[in-house]
Amino acid sequence: xxxxxxxxxxxxxxxxxxxxxxxxxxxxxxxxxxxxxxxxxxxxxxxxxxxxxxxxxxxxxxxxxxxxxxxxxxxxxxxxxxxxxxxxxxxxxxxxxxxxxxxxxxxxxxxxxx
Numbered sequence: 355x356x357x358x359x360x361x362x363x364x365x366x367x368x369x370x371x372x373x374x375x376x377x378x379x380x381x382x383x384x385x386x387x388x389x390x391x392x393x394x395x396x397x398x399x400x401x402x403x404x405x406x407x408x409x410x411x412x413x414x415x416x417x418x419x420x421x422x423x424x425x426x427x428x429x430x431x432x433x434x435x436x437x438x439x440x441x442x443x444x445x446x447x448x449x450x451x452x453x454x455x456x457x458x459x460x461x462x463x464x465x466x467x468x
Contacts, residue, residue, distance in 0.1 A: 356400060358408040358436065362443045365393045369444050370451065377455045382448055390441040394421065394433050401432045411435045 368389050379385065395401055405411045416438060420430035 356395065356404060358404055358411055358439060361393050361395075361404070361436065362440055365389050365440050365444055366447050369447055373448070373451045373455075377451070382452075386441060386444045386448060390437050390444055393440045394436050396422075396433075398429050401429045401436070404436060405432045410439060414439060 369386070372385055372389075373379075373382075395404065411432060412435075414435035416431060416434045418434050418438060420426050421433035421437060422430050424430070
């Protein structure tokens, strides 16, 4: 059974691997959305188990409309919560990775100058 922590961990691993391959990508937000979207389970049973094991998912206030077909069912709301929680973690890590990359680039430029 997956938990929200496992889902976030897997998503962050994928982000780091993809960022490593292309650190200066033009639209990293598209990658974040793609990873977050593919991280959300589609089966009702899995969604219910994740929500049952995580107060973060149950108490999350969604900003986006319900997932899948847009009907305001509990499972669609849970899927949206999972997407938003994962997406938030991905954006935080992406910002860290971008800052690290920029620092490395700045260090290389300084070394080239001297």
